[in-house]
Amino acid sequence: MSEAKPVGGKVFTGPFLFFLVITLIGIYFLAKRFMFGIGAVTNMNDGFPWGIWITYDVVVGTAFACGGYSMALLVYVFNNGEYHPLVRPALLASMFGYTLAGVSVFIDIGRYWQIYNVFLPWYTNFNSILLEVALCIAAYIAVLWIEFSPAFLESKTGTKSKVNKLLIFFIALGILLPTMHQSSLGSLMILAGHKLSPLWWSPALPLIFLISAITMGYTVVIFESTLSSFGFKRPLETSILAKLSLVIPILLVIFLVVRFGDLLMRGQLGLAFSGNLQGNMFLLENILHILPLVILASAKNRKSAKMLFLSACFLMFGGLLFRFNTYLIGFDPGAGWHYFPAIGEQFITYAIISAEILLYMVFVKKLPVLPGQEQARA
């Protein structure tokens, strides 16, 4: 494994055009939202004031963007330099994930022209968990761009910039900030109180969300490495991924022990078998956590690219479902309220995902992100 190099190749490919079209459809609905209000394109209502824009684009989106955070923990805190080649692609995905989560917040909030109020000391409310989330995510977006900046500098000057003390400070900050806001994304729903099913409402939500976010980080690194090796026809980094994937079953055991320990202590586990939508979704969510644990517990499976990819898929879907359950499916504001995302609302989310993929494709082709290959490309 050598230094990071641009992948090169044409930018305007078939998949590029596909994601571009989706992004453009999303922009049409976006124009509608800003002209006629949020109700014109979404099914959000006074019972379900948060829909998929918050649940998927922000809560799931930033969890999927924890690759940079999780890798930084492993490389810098646990001092495993061998994983360094995986840091930069993970950082890139994190940078886009978080930046687009920030964009989503701007689209979602009703009075977006006053968004700077969160920075004005005479308005800030230090009891508000959402204030902490907002400030932390804003700061982390800036930190991610700074952490990624060496890639820009290398492509411009052709020289590798020396890691200076200032960058070390930002790397440290880049580990602290996600620890704070990923746990707070769990704390947010404590205020929902009786409206959130006891299967998810818990004073331990911050801890559970944090463990899940770190797990998601490693999962996404495996998912993205497998996918980009396939997409850009590069040899798979299976040996390093096999080593990395040992972290996941360890984290999953911790996650499940905390999750079920908390449910047993609060005496609410029985709800899981009530046979209703919430109970069934809880079971599915946990099956999607247990399956990858079983698969990745075997050393043989960890060396198989197929098994790695399969477990990563299960786990990403499991992490997604855990967050949808906590923010939407487990949330019941009372009789008469229903929510299912409208078409326009969905397309804005699809556009955000497409924009993220588009940017990722351009960046890895033009900038030194992915580890360079030994042999010359044809």
Place this chain on the structure above:
Amino acid sequence: MKIKRRDFLKGAAGCGVLAAVGQPTFAEAKKKERLPGALGFLYDSTLCIGCQACMVGCKKANNMPVESSDLLPIWENPRDLSAKTLNVIKKFESGTGLNKDQETDGFAYVKRQCMHCVDPGCVSACPVSAMRKNPDTGVVTYNKDACIGCRYCQIACPFNIPKFQWDSAFPQIVKCQLCSHLLPKGEIAACCSFCPTGASLFGPTNELMAEAKRRQQMEPGKYYDFPVSSIDSGKIFSQKAASYVPQIYGENAVGGTQVLMLAGVPFSKLGLPELPEKSYASTAESIQHTLYKGMIAPIVVLAGLFYFVNRSQRDKD
């Protein structure tokens, strides 16, 4: 995975610090008490005749648009609270629906609006202090110049009171503010001044609490005096006492509310949630403040992280 033992221990120690910070010790936050000058009203469902004069008064006092739920908008008849309606009278009915304030074969009215909580979820939730609790009267007010429209107040309200203008390009949150624009003029909340029977009775919450307790001691069927409009108005209405359920809604729910309610049927039948005595706001805030310890904990962790990152870079060179 090849990790040098020494490095692993160091890393684990670092994570231990993180875990210690992430371990809520659930320090009990001091319970918020009712302000001595807390204002509110007592809604007595048994005195309510469902005339909806309070709804008319509320619309007038707050310049709210009319809302019709019929195909032909002849009557104003909002079904529930909305971005156009800050106060609503709803009806519970069962069986034949003939007997007032009876759970079976009966009916009862309920008035819904902001409860003006002692420890409001919306105030705790709002990142920009758009929701504020008046330090003297305890009335929960909304400031559109601060609001960013995030709608976390709606998630956080146990009573689903704040409403959002979904169909506006420049939306606001809308909720009852106990006519706080009228209070400085010496007037009372419009719903109470318009109420002909005293079902909505304005006053200081502690006096209303005493009044509610007095009513619960009344002998059903006997005549008693009930004050009208506000507790000190001097206007009196003589009426047969109904049979009350033994609960003052708002006395304890989520840390107490400044609006209190009495009824002849269980409050769950009237659509009011059964809530714990501890406010969700104090649960959330005590966890958060325990974790952060006034931002000292994050700074300590940052220093630790700086040491680790610095060391790993040194090892690489």
